[in-house]
Amino acid sequence: MLVGDLFINKELSEKYRSEGYVTLQFLDGVQISDLYKLYDASASQAGVNKQFFTSIWSDNIEYRRLTDTKIKELLAPAALNYIRDIKPVFANFMVKNTGEGTSLMPHQDWSFVEEPEHDSATIWCPLVDVDSINGTLQVIPRSHRISNYTRARFLDRPFDGIDSHEMEAMMIDIPLRAGEAIILNSRLIHASPCNYSDKQRVAASLVIAPEAAPLFHWIYNPKDDMEIKKLAVTPDFFWQYSCYEYPDSVTAIESCHHDFKDLSLETFREIIGYERSLITKKNAFCLGRTYCPKACKYFFASSLPGLTFRAAFSSMAALSLFFILWYILARLIYG
Numbered sequence: 001m002l003v004g005d006l007f008i009n010k011e012l013s014e015k016y017r018s019e020g021y022v023t024l025q026f027l028d029g030v031q032i033s034d035l036y037k038l039y040d041a042s043a044s045q046a047g048v049n050k051q052f053f054t055s056i057w058s059d060n061i062e063y064r065r066l067t068d069t070k071i072k073e074l075l076a077p078a079a080l081n082y083i084r085d086i087k088p089v090f091a092n093f094m095v096k097n098t099g100e101g102t103s104l105m106p107h108q109d110w111s112f113v114e115e116p117e118h119d120s121a122t123i124w125c126p127l128v129d130v131d132s133i134n135g136t137l138q139v140i141p142r143s144h145r146i147s148n149y150t151r152a153r154f155l156d157r158p159f160d161g162i163d164s165h166e167m168e169a170m171m172i173d174i175p176l177r178a179g180e181a182i183i184l185n186s187r188l189i190h191a192s193p194c195n196y197s198d199k200q201r202v203a204a205s206l207v208i209a210p211e212a213a214p215l216f217h218w219i220y221n222p223k224d225d226m227e228i229k230k231l232a233v234t235p236d237f238f239w240q241y242s243c244y245e246y247p248d249s250v251t252a253i254e255s256c257h258h259d260f261k262d263l264s265l266e267t268f269r270e271i272i273g274y275e276r277s278l279i280t281k282k283n284a285f286c287l288g289r290t291y292c293p294k295a296c297k298y299f300f301a302s303s304l305p306g307l308t309f310r311a312a313f314s315s316m317a318a319l320s321l322f323f324i325l326w327y328i329l330a331r332l333i334y335g
């Protein structure tokens with residue numbers, strides 16, 4: 001069973017299946033405020049001192065259990081407004097502090113179910129408005145078509161050999177208002193840039209899987225010479241073990257060898273159907289932003305509070321056009 005087949009709305013289902021993600025209105029003001037209160041009340045227990053962190057990275061098991069349970073209570077019913085027959089797998093706060101060092105590298109999420117027979121998705125819902133200045137999510141559309149179905153903990157990515165600028169050029173920003181969400185296939189490559197605003201960026205996320213799909217966790221143990229162990233798990237597994245632990249006490253039901261070949265840029269582009277000519281005006285602008293030097297982003301974020309880079313850029317373009325027209329007119333009139 002595939003998440004894409006479980007969307008209630010046909011258009012959402014088609015867009016999700018073809019692009020690997022959809023965006024939609026997800027939470028109302030009261031729900032956002034409830035989540036923010038939960039985040040505020042529990043943040044001191046997280047004990048994670050990192051520029052970017054997610055609740056699952058905390059050493060405090062009680063914090064992991066609390067955030068998982070409470071975020072699920074809020075996000076899972078909202079998900080059922082759009083997708084039926086799904087179950088919550090695990091939930092997190094995703095927190096980006098400010099400044100350099102807060103970006104997150106392009107990655108795919110772990111496999112949670114046996115793919116490609118089943119698949120899973122992440123619902124990522126920011127609690128503040130997000131754009132390219134404060135570290136919104138970026139995705140490579142259609143990258144869920146890559147067939148690396150076993151994405152294990154501690155395993156390298158098959159696109160690590162591709163030049164990072166080429167990867168960036170294929171990324172698009174997903175600006176969202178607080179309470180909107182992106183639902184993305186666990187195979188879709190995503191990342192997030194630095195937060196150059198002066199406020200922490202907090203988002204809540206929930207991994208979902210089809211109700212009928214048994215849950216598994218694959219874990220790569222470099223000591224075992226390319227061997228990947230498959231564990232049969234329940235949703236509780238994900239808060240019981242922090243991201244950094246090797247869950248020794250859970251017995252593997254199977255082992256397999258990692259044999260997915262690294263992708264070349266050409267193969268990667270072919271898989272995702274990427275052509276520069278397909279870049280829409282909107283995406284082209286995103287590319288401009290992606291390549292915008294950090295100092296430039298920082299200038300706009302810090303010197304023009306409340307003004308987005310897009311708005312500042314558009315105003316500058318309009319102003320330049322005005323002066324050019326004014327100059328041409330003056331030359332025509334006064335010679």
Ligand SMILES: O=C(O)CCC(=O)C(=O)O
Pocket residue numbers: 094095096104109122124135136137190191192203205
């Ligand atoms: O919150 C972010 O910036 C990144 C989120 C992410 O990578 C994920 O949900 O897997």
